[in-house]
Amino acid sequence: MADELSLTPESAAIENPAQAVEAVQETLELFLETANVDRVYGEPIQHGDTLIIPSAEVLVGLGFGMGYGFGQGEKEESGSTPGGGGGGGGGGGRVLSRPVAVIVASPEGVRVQEVVDPTKIALAALTAAGFMIGMMMRMMRPGRDT
């Protein structure tokens, strides 16, 4: 639902600063669009008499920076002072999306059908159990100071 933030290889290679500013502007606009309602509710799907609207949670992180510098060389015999400058920038981001529920509208009425992710729940259960077992072993260790 919100995977438009990925840059293509063509857009990653930017040759002039104006293009860079434009690319940053576009990326920021896409980033801010993530807060819109249509990013979490998908396009309705009609199936016979039933209308289905998928919904998801979206988490987007984005950061970028840029810098530039100028320098001057020693004064030449001709009286001119050579100089130069340069700049660069970079950024990165990540989009995470996870289905949360499906809204089902049928002639019987409207209901919200939750989406349960058993893998995430199993991982959370293992983490919680591991934490508890670890702490228990630590508490039972002889010579502990608590």
Place this chain on the structure above:
Amino acid sequence: MPGSFFELENRVGAPVVAGETRIIPISRALILKFPGLRGGIIWNRPVSIVAQTADGQEQVLPVRDVTRQVQLALYGGALLGTLLMWLASRQLDKRRKR
């Protein structure tokens, strides 16, 4: 993104018509801006829907994130269980020392 570092806002989407029912989606976005840096984090999630029927009845249906609720319950339970075990082991130690 407006001025503040932290923003929490509810947004209402365009209604979807399903037969004689209008479904209005509502989402909640948490917007965090990194102070002094360019960028930020947006966490957007569905909150509820409002179902309006042709006879004028309105029903608000919350969109629950069951996976998140179970995850939080498991982590909370583990923390609480550990705390209780720690308190119990301290009591036992005190009794043994007496």
